[in-house]
Amino acid sequence: MAETEKNAGRNHDTLNLYIDAAGVMLLFLDKQGIIREINRKGCEILGYDEDEILDKKFTDIFLPQAKKDQNQLAFLNYIAESNGTSGSPEFDITTKNGETRTILWQKSIIKGRNEEITGIIISGEDITAIKKLESLLELIRFAFDHSPDQIYFTDNKGEIVYSNSKALESFGIEPGSPVKTTISEINPEISGEAWGKLWSEIKAKGKIRFESVHMYRDGTQYPADTIAHLITHEGIEYACMISRDISEQKKSEDLLRRNEAYLQTLISTIPDLIWLKDKNCSYLACNRMFERFLGSKESEIIGKTDYDFVEREIAEFFHENDRRAIEAGKPTINEEWITFADDGNRAYLETIRMPMYNPDGTLMGVLGIGRDITHRKEMEDMLRNSETQLKKLNEDLKIIIDNAPAMIFYKDNRNNYIKANPAGARAFGLSTGEIEGKNGSELFPKFADMYYMNDLQVINSGKPRFGKIESFPSPTMENLWIRTDEIPLKEQNGHVYGILLFISDITEQKRNEDALKEVNRKLNLLSSITRHDILNQITGAAGYLEIIGLDHEIPEGTKTEEYLQKISKIIETIKRQITFTGYYKDLGEQAPIWFDVRVIIGKVSANLDLDGIELENDINDLEVFADPLFEKVIYNLIDNAIKHGKTLTQISFSIEKRPKEILIICTDNGTGVPDWAKEKIFKREYYQNSGLGLFLSGEILGITGLKIIENGHFGEGARFEIHVPDGKFRISSQLSDQISE
Structure with missing residues (x-):
């Protein structure tokens, strides 16, 4: 008996040694689930000392708190199964430090002599690392199958043994179908011989990268960038190929190359x-x-x-x-x-x-x-020189304006005086500072509205007005005569932003003109009386000659008769000349004025008997600056055409614009003027009784710088041209457009 007990004890010790040496966790639980024994590996996995574990209920301590009730029920059901061994379920446990670990469990039921269950032995293998690796492999497989790149494995013969989803899609193979294709089928550039060389290079280098052309099942080709890795699995060598469609990259590279070429061309040809x-x-x-x-x-x-x-x-x-x-x-x-x-x-x-x-x-x-910037610098230098010259010019102009005897004013279009020269200020008994910046209504309350109305006519029309003569009361209440020229100031777009006034004191000139007029009046009165007396005497002499002829006392064909006839002609000539001078007694007496040519032609033609002759007047909006007897010039042109045109049926007036002048042209379809007489008709000699009329016409026009010539073709009609120089004519913008065409 003692020997038996001794052997039993020895066997128990040996069993404990085996249990502690086991590489898995071993637990002995009684019928209530209380831990009665645990080996060293179990303590190591759970992180507790043995005395912290023994006599504790397993489900209360080691199962995770999350879903604890569900885990306890599943674990208890597993333990309660009556068969001896029942599968290998996985359950998570919680270690002392709170770490969750996955355990693969196995159980064995302990029964007594009466087949009564007395306990259970549980072995648990820690598979936490394996589970993590499985999760990692699952992630890798997911990434592999969902990679945007084509990933496939080939053997040394170029046969593709495995492909991811992207590669299968590219090869035109349905997922799950066996891969039966080769490198040459997806890459037309790699023949069997080429693959042999490529495989040798992969083996030699372990990793290579190359670009080639891949082809879809429908024959569409596209550029691909491929990286090949040499791998060995179970003693067999494979090439792991990772290919990427680089069509967009190639397009970008082509675009980049074109842009680089454009940029290089631009840089090469740019003048910088x-x-x-x-x-x-x-x-x-x-x-x-x-x-x-x-x-x-x-x-x-x-x-x-x-x-x-x-x-x-x-x-x-x-x-x-x-x-x-x-x-x-x-x-x-x-x-x-x-x-x-x-x-x-x-x-x-x-x-x-x-x-x-x-x-x-x-x-x-x-x-x-x-x-x-050479040209720009030259322009800047010129501009600086121009600015210097302009500054000097402005200084000179200021000196001239400040010392000019004329009154000069610069006003804006709201009747504000911007600038005034000393002469202008003195005329009003003020200083320039008292005028500049003031409105006309402040300076001259009585005359401001009248002056401003005159200004507005120039501002609104945009046309200058010259030679306005009017009286002007000076600060000393002396009545002065002034001549005013008004010039609109315009911006580049034509907008009038102000007006420039030049005012000259012509009081002395006016006095002299009035005195001259008085002298001329008296002379005209004397000449009128003298003409009247001479005409009376000539009329008496003509009467006596007529009486002599009626008495028939002078024999016909004698010298006396011839002399008497000549005396009669001379008397008639003297009479006509004296009468003609009466017509032009006022030549040059009055100041020149502006004439509307169309109006004058219409007025003269209305007072003449045209007797069926057609008169065309094609002149519009033209004014000329001439002596008040300008109307007589037009009269002579029409009257001479009627008297001497013979076959005349038409008279025309028109204009022609030339550089620095404008022509007023009078033509007719009469006989015209012979070449030898073209200059004589304007001299003081008779040509068909018209010489004095055209001579005085030339004199009338010459007072203001105008001149007249005849340059028609004899037999085709006369052509008279009145040459009006710049400054002696005014035309509207509409007429300007017409004559420029």
């Missing part, structure tokens, strides 16, 4: 000088214009510095400007003269230097752009 230096001032690139500057090709310039091409002083100047740009860390601008080495031409450049940086922020070099 462009260059790029590294941080040591060695040239990295340049354009054609810069090649002209240094007289060398880009390939000869790259890698060299300014010292290799220009004088040392100039090279140091360039380097100093580069250094300033680098120190500033931003674009700098300077101007400099350069000489082109290829043709010696000098140019003035505006140069921009800009520091250039690498992607990591380190300095790469300096970019330079030089623009030829």
Whole structure:
């Protein structure tokens, strides 16, 4: 008995050694689930000492708190199954430090002599690491199948043994179907022989990368970038191929190459000088214009510095400007003269230097752009000279205006006096400071509205008005006579923003004119009396000659008869000349005025008997500055045509614009004027009893600088031209358009 107990104890100790040596967790639970025994591995997994575990209920301590009731029920059901071993379920446990671990469980039921269940032995294998690895493999498989790249494995013969979803889609194979294709079928550029060489390269290098063409099942080809890795699985070598459709990348690369070509063309052809230096001032690139500057090709310039091409002083100047740009860390601008080495031409450049940086922020070099601004500089120099000259001119003009005897005023279009010269201020008994900046209603309350109405006529029409003569009360209440010229001031768009007034004191001139008029009046009275007396005497003499003829006392055919006839003709000539002078007694007596030519022609023709002759008047909106007897000139032209045209049926008036003058043309379809008489008809001699009329017409026109000629063709009709110089005529804008056409 003692020996038996001794052997039993020895067996128990041996059993404990085996249990502690086990590589899995072993638990002995009684019928209530109380832990009665646990091995060393179990304590290690759970993180507790043995005495912290024994006599504790397993489900209360080691099952996770989350879903604890559900976990307890599942675990208890597993334990309560009566069969000896029942599968290998997985349950999570919670360790002492709160870590959750996954355990693969197995159980054995302990029964007594009466087959009564007395307890249970549970073994648990910690498979936490395996589960994590499985999860990781699941993630890898998901990433593999959902990768946007084509991933496939080939053997050494080029047969594809496995593909991900993207590759299957590319090969035209339904998911789940066996992959039966080769590299040559998806890549027409790789034949069997080519694959052999490619496989050798993969084996030699372990990893290669290449671009080729892939083909879809429908025959569509596309560029692909492929990375091939050599791998070994269960002693068999495979190539793991990762291919990517680079169609968009190729398009982008093509677009980039085209843009680079465009940019290179632009840089090469742009008239600016462009260059790029590294941080040591060695040239990295340049354009054609810069090649002209240094007289060398880009390939000869790259890698060299300014010292290799220009004088040392100039090279140091360039380097100093580069250094300033680098120190500033931003674009700098300077101007400099350069000489082109290829043709010696000098140019003035505006140069921009800009520091250039690498992607990591380190300095790469300096970019330079030089623009030829020689013309601009010349224009600026000319502008400065013009400004100097203008300043001098303004100073001279101010001196002239300030010392001019005429009154000069500059007003805006709201009747405000902007500027006045001293003469103008003195005329009103004020200083220039008292006038400038004031409104006309403040300065001259009694006359402001009247003056402003005159100004508005010029402002609204946009046309100047010259020679307005009016009386003007001076500050001393002396009545003065003034002559006013009003000129509108216009912006480039034609808007009138003000008016310039030149006012001359013509009081003395007016007095002299009045005195001259009085003298002329008296002379005209005397000449009128004298003409009357002479005409009476001539009329008496003519009467006596007529009586002599009626008495028949003078024999016919005698010299006496001949002399008496000549005396009679002379008397008639004297009578006609004296009568003619009466018509022009007022020549030059009155001041010239502006005539509307169309109105004058209409007025004269209405007072003449045209007797069926057609008169055309094609003149509109033309005014000429002439002596008040200008109407007599038009009368003579029409009257002479009627009297001497013989076959006349038509008279026409028109105009012709020429440089610096305008012509008033009078033509008819009569016999015309012989060439030998074209000049004589304007002299003081008779030509068909019309000489004095055309002579005096020329004199009337000559008072204001106008002249008349005849240049028609004899037999075709007469053509008289009145030449009116610039400043002696006014035309409307509409007429200006007509005559310019």
